[in-house]
Amino acid sequence: MPPQDRSAGRTEESDGKALSTPPVRQVLSASVYENIKAMVMDHEIAPGARVGIDALSRTLGVSPTPVREALARLEADGLVVKRSLSGYRATELLTRRGLEELFEMRLLLEPRATALAATNATEEQLDAIERIMEEMRTLPGPTGRYADYRDFAALDQRFHDAIAAASHRPLLADAVERLHSHLHVFRLTSAKVAEDPTLAEHERVVRAILRRKSDRAAEAMTEHLTLSLQRQLRHESAS
Template sequence: MSASTKPIGSARGPAGPLESRPVEDSGRRGLTDRVYEEIKALVMDHGIEPGARVGIESLARRLEVSPTPVREALARLESDGLVTKRSQAGYRATELLSVEGLVDLFDMRRLLEPRAAALAAVHATDEQLDHLETTVEGMRSHPVTGERYLVYRRFAALDQEFHDTLAAASGRPLLAQAVQRLHTHLHMFRLNTAPGDALTTVDEHDRVLRAVLRRNPDRAAEAMEQHLSGSWERHIAVMDGNPAKK
């Protein structure tokens, strides 16, 4: 049985939602959104193994939909960096980051995000500051409590939103686009959710936020660098303890 057609619960945890309910059409956009989330859950939970072929027809049968919303969902997942499309070969789930890939990712983050935080301390609008505060509060209310995507996706989305909003608040569109295009949190949460460290992440975000609110660019950059260093240590510790992820 291929990785793209095996039962959903075979990689992590109990059977997922696709086995228990069909996706019902409530409008084209709503249908595509749900198909996107269902396939994304498969990729994030390794129900579709890293590197495995993603068959459009087999997914359409599994979700009980036509191939069209599956194609649309896969195009979105390609822009997320979770699948790749090759000429004449269709889609494949992207491989997990290796240690070397994680090093590259964090090198980029350390180049971009402390600078973005410093600029946000100078340029952020009141609306952006309010949104950053709301995001941190939301993360504190949705700590990671499990390994499956449907459990941690809200926390992961807020985590990414905090960093993207901060980058947008820098007032430098190219810098903001570079941060957003890394899709950092999708790749890291796909490696591991580090559930015990959720509140540590929130506390680190809060220190960045307080520096930005005080309009202190040096402290904002320092707090972001400390957050990235802590995140690096947490993720590399998990990878060091799991040779399969190297």
């Protein structure tokens, strides 16, 4: 009987461990990211407050490494900022002027992206946009704490990003994606109504895209963004 190649067995075993390690680490990293994001969204970490890596590590019971990775992702989201010598801080809430400027940019970019999507979207992309809408219909709107509306907010972002991607203009799609960062904070403070109008506004956009009506699609997106801004400004005035 030929001798067993034990080194091969060890290689397979070690390879197996190597393959199993990244998913475990990815799950931990994602969990830490979501936990810290919830703290920022719910203002448990106050706007403008310092975000301590060591303190978060102790609070979450993890090493500093996944905390650093999470903060890097949150910086890309626009929810924290990193400053030399002082570390990370939670992003300040947008002022009224900042909110208006943010929507001004969205109104310049997204109606155009939506019109192009009505013309250029593939059947697969149209199906994907419809699936996002179907998922959104099953979820509660943006009320309560972040944990209650996290999935709705994520789908809302996917909806806008999917439309921009369907424009088949990569630079335009990238610009649209980068404009969502501060909106999640404002979702927490938006008016809490029994029937949020976001879905109905989205459905008008989707109907126009599916019918390949580029002008109507752009109008529907303009209407949605304008009404969304008005809702935010009403809340800002009332608070």
